[in-house]
Amino acid sequence: MGITKNYLGRAISGILMVSLGGYATGAHAQEQSRALDNVSIWLGGYYANSDTNIGAHSKDGIARGNLNLEDDLDFQKRKVAPRARLDFVFGEHQGFTFDYYNIDRDHSRTTSSSVNYLGHQYDASARLEGNLRFNFGSAAYRWWFGSGDDVFGVGLGAAYYKIRGGVTGSATLNGVTTASTHTGADADAWAPNLQLGWRHAFNDQWRMYINASGVRKNGGNLNGHIYDAALGVEWFPWKNVGFGAEYAYTKIRLNEEKRAYDLDLDMKFNGPSAYVRFRF
Template sequence: MRHPAKRPSWSLLPVLVTLALVSTAALAQDSTPALDRASVRLGGYYAGVDTDVRIADPSDTLGGTINLEDDLGFDKNKAVPRVRADFLFGEHQGLALDYYNIDRASHQVLARDITYDGVTYSANADVRAKLDFNFGSVAWRWWFGQGNDAYGIGLGAGWYRVKTALAGDGAYDLGQGGEQVVSVATTSNDSAWAPMLQLGWRHMFNDQLRMYLDASGVRKNGGRISGHIYNAALGVEWLPWRNLGFGVEYGYSQIKLHWNRSAYDADLDMTLSGPSAFAKLRW
């Protein structure tokens, strides 16, 4: 059943504007050495992944939940490349960029019946599946604080894209107990932009050792693909040289997206958690 598109909710806008004004008022303080003028972090995120796809249809002819790891044989751990960049303009404002992608595929003989995109795949069917998730963000940050600590708030936008593919031998329900067995391949490719809020903390123990905490949230209502994405990371950086350092962090991401389809609705529920290691170039 196709639901009418909802208008994006701007109920948080006054709160975000107030936070931005409060942080701007703090810019009169001296800048903190915990921030770099410019930096780029390149590394890998070894994520534990758990993914559910739910199909919902009021007529009850379609429905159920597919776990990509248990039902379709997707790897439960995935090394994910990631790149982040930060630029400071003046003493207290800057630009933050982030991008990562998760591309996974499997070739599996099913252990149970599943229904996807209007097609039933019976147990013992040979199925090939693929899911690609891309996320990127850009935000303007205001930094304030004193001494060895810096606190930041950022406002921006996040972009996400979900591509899926499933192929195998399936059966269409023809009604009255009849069905037609066919070789089926289904694909989807949806993307969207959504407003984003970021929070950050930086602490410098000394010239070579730092700690940081980052959190961000993206939420979109209405449209063909909607939902929210939350990210959080706690990390430590070791900076033995002026322009080169290394870091490790532990991150967690929750991705919950909803598709409005012509015949039914679908939900993607994916969580990522695990350690990262990266090299940091700074100026």
């Protein structure tokens, strides 16, 4: 991963220098649509309503279990997930786009009961702990079609995603642990990424957009699909600094194949996002 990070860092630095250089020297042969920026930076958060299921089943299909983090472990249904984007445009109709977000959640729940058996009182309790770490990053080359105040974009690239999490359960009787179990996942993968977009500029200060992207991978230890769609608006009270707001829907469905059993992750997010926007 060190080589990959260094390569991406050099690539991003090179792209930024070329973009700023072209912008400063006025290298554009035609007038660029005001729905696009030479360099665009998005920093914000995704305040999403979540529904998360973690399932496991043995290879023979006999043993099977499913746990909903929000309903069974009282995870917060709403939590802010940080998100960042960078867009670069070269010339008039081509560019790069980068996207990254992180989901980090953990919680525990304890239940207790008292049982009377043959005149003796027994205190029993059970504890469940769950944690989930999900990282997603993508990079794509984009082509923009159209001119004036409306442009349509198609992007092709790659996405990297990593999942790390698990569920631990234990049961005690009169303070003595009688049973415990743990199921966990720790895997990452690369997959092809397809992006679609539309942008419209009402004027120099107000714009709106629609973004959609999809990742799908078959085979390998970690496979599945990730879909994302968003409708948003941008407002720039200043020339280079503004704000963005969007409503997004994200669906993540992944499967990790282990030696004795398979793990399934099914997450759905929907809700508003807010960004501070910088454009150059």
